[in-house]
Amino acid sequence: MADTSIPLEINHLHKSFNGNPVLNGLSLKAQKGDVITLIGASGSGKSTFLRCMNLLEMPDQGELIVHGEAIGFKVDRKGQRQPEDWKQVERIRARLSMVFQNFNLWPHMTLIENVMAAPVHVLKMPKAQAREKGMALLKRVGLSERASYFPTQMSGGQQQRGAIARALAMDPEVMLFDEPTSALDPELVGDVLHVMHELADEGRTMIVVTHEMDFARDVSNHVMFLHQGLIEEQGAPGDILTSPRSERLQQFLAPRY
């Protein structure tokens, strides 16, 4: 029997680009309310791992189970792995929201339109309801008065908080963050981390790729250190960040402490 209480489970994921292996058998289990941070050097495969979780990249091998529902794959004529059923993928994507490093707010829509778009076009929520919900979410991230602004009229920090509201509008079971503060000016990082901290306190399940070690230590309950597409070390932040066992993690953490 599949365990439907586990929001996201990944087993032995492999992925290569043009024959270059990038992920070499990664597994992860996110229980409800878990905040898992992925850390590792640039190029270690963090983004690719995250993008495989909602199938923006197609994993070559491995299992992906969302709330007990395993994603079916088939191999096409060219030997490429494809989802068996794109509808299933779309359904699952709607339950895992992603927040991007570059925000990727749609520039031709106002902030509130950005937040309403996916609920209206994917969940078929009535517009009035989506707007009401969107306004409430914008209030939560401190952007009520920016609702009718276009992305180009907002600072990076505001855009990223808006993008978080957009992700929240889908009522996601798991939120995926890919370096959400890396593109921000240092003085704007705090606001975004603050919002994320609140989400964690609310009991949301989150998987966060980040270089913010303070966030990893204070907010997450599990840290995974990736190296060349493998999990080199993982555990509770209190353990592995203060007393890393592997030499690579020690090196990775060294310059910061």
Add this chain to the structure above:
Amino acid sequence: MEQLSTLWQPVLSWMNGNDIFTPNTFEMYWSGLVNTVHLVFVSLVIGLIIAVPLAIARGSSNLWIRKPVWFFTYLFRGTPLLIQLYLAYYGFAFIPGIQDTWLWFFLEDPIYPALLAFTLNTAAYTTEIFHGAIQSTPRGEIEAARAYGMNRFTMLRRIVLPSAFRRALPAYGNEVIFMLHASAIAFVVSITDLTGAAYYIYARFYAPFAAFLFVAVLYMALSFSIQGLFKYLEKRLLGHLKPQS
């Protein structure tokens, strides 16, 4: 010689076996090709000669020089060439009494009204192409010429125009191909150009594919030759603008 005739034998026997591609129709296509090339070449050359002073006038600071030229290009670029052709063709032919004057010697042959319309049309497009190229002369070139104390005319002749011609080359190449294609309408005023020849052969044998596909291929060959020629000219003349490797 022996070998050559054995090579030709199947071609000749095939030509004997069909009605459409006979020496007769080839002669027709050939004269059509000559007419097309003649029309296009003459109007391009005269149009080019007219376009140079017009392009300079088009950028004049004097409103009374600039505006009429703008109006000329606006009219000729804003309306179909077919209307311009009809105006040139019927406009003269229907002047009362003209058939008794010496002018009729020219006007009787539709090629002259066609040349008039095509020439003015390409002159209008070319004027705008050159005008754009002149306007985009790098400031540095003009300032350098000023620094040498060149007067305006010398500067135009020695610096601005040569560099503008080079920059206009790709757009002008497109204009040449455009004129070649546009000239296909000449057959509506009963000029037997390439399209006219094809139309005649279509009507005679009721063979649209043999007639129109064949000239389509001819036009394509002409177009790509022109394109190749301009690519070559660009390489020769614009080489200095490319980044050095």
Add this chain to the structure above:
Amino acid sequence: MLDLHGYGPRLLEGSLLTLELALLSLLLAVLLGLLSASAKLSSSRILRGIAHVYTLVIRGVPDLVLMLLLFYGGQIGINMATDWIYSEFDVDIFININAFVAGVVTIGIIFGAYMSETFRGAFLAVDEGLLEAGRAYGMRPWAVFRHIRFPLMMRHALPGLGNNWMVLLKTTALVSIIGLSDMVKVAAEATKATHEPFLFMIPVALGYLLIASVSEWCFMKLRQRFDIGFSSGGSSWNN
């Protein structure tokens, strides 16, 4: 009032036909342009090849020759095809190519090739990350196209689209040659009957200039519409 020897109403009808023909051709051209631009950007080598041959052929052959080929050859081609279908499958189909259909199809095919270059550039100008954001929230491919890719792409495509439309409009004059009573054909007939070319050709020329001016205004409005969100000034749509 101008006395048009009674040709006034027919000229007006002709101008409506010109407009109708131009708009339908534009619609077809946009569809073909979108399709072949997608083909040029696809990963399939066959699709890319077909799309490139398509633009190459259209660039090499005069509009009028294509139109004559389609109008006079199309019927024979279709008859051969339907005969074959009849003999193979015993299904009887009649398709008649009239001058209007031939005109719309030819002009649509020709300008579809030109549009495909416009759209290809515009597709490439849209940031992939913005499309990915749509997919990441579970949007279907059509929803991604309709709500994200298309509006963002149009911003880059509109200037080229506007130019193509202006050329297309003038190209419709060619249908008078295959017998359609557009405004050029009516004017030519009136000219032959009355020997007054200027009386008929000049109003028609003005008609084209008028349609061009109105279109210019529409395109300006459209550009403002698709420029929303990019700048307050409205001058950044060509970057």
